[in-house]
Amino acid sequence: xxxxxxxxxxLVKSRAKHRCEYCRxxxxxFVAAVGFQVEHVTPRKILRARGLQLFDPxxxxxxxxxxxxxxxxxxxxxxxxxxxxxxxxxxxxxRWHHEFLPMPSGHILGKTPVGRTxxxxxxxxxxxxxLLNRARLHACxxxx
Ligand SMILES: [Zn+2]
Numbered sequence: 001x002x003x004x005x006x007x008x009x010x011l012v013k014s015r016a017k018h019r020c021e022y023c024r025x026x027x028x029x030f031v032a033a034v035g036f037q038v039e040h041v042t043p044r045k046i047l048r049a050r051g052l053q054l055f056d057p058x059x060x061x062x063x064x065x066x067x068x069x070x071x072x073x074x075x076x077x078x079x080x081x082x083x084x085x086x087x088x089x090x091x092x093x094x095r096w097h098h099e100f101l102p103m104p105s106g107h108i109l110g111k112t113p114v115g116r117t118x119x120x121x122x123x124x125x126x127x128x129x130x131l132l133n134r135a136r137l138h139a140c141x142x143x144x
Pocket of ligand 1: 020021022023024025063064065066067068
């Protein structure tokens with residue numbers, strides 16, 4: 001599988017201000033064996049089928065490995081409120097603060113069907129995440 005060219009990766013990372021574009025955690029605070037990744041918002045398979053450029057930055061997002069792993073090749077999920085199919089959050093065409101509401105508790109709420117669906121699909125409110133987000137809010141305001 002071809003990899004993202006370094007210049008493109010640097011651009012995507014810089015554009016995201018070195019944060020996961022889904023859960024908004026800073027790359028510098030993420031400690032894991034696997035680093036942050038450049039993620040295809042639109043899965044490679046769909047880009048190929050449409051004859052689109054795989055590494056065009058407009059199809060890419062900067063993601064922590066956890067969000068990327070939960071998202072996988074999904075483009076849609078189920079809105080937990082309406083139970084209807086709904087697209088996942090697209091960092092290239094939507095604004096995080098329009099779709100999500102960060103709570104003082106450290107939880108991320110979905111403000112819209114897209115936000116609710118993405119929050120559930122990417123499991124944005126695991127206990128560890130909530131506790132770390134709360135600590136970030138109270139310590140340094142580096143989140144979201
Ligand atoms: Zn993330």
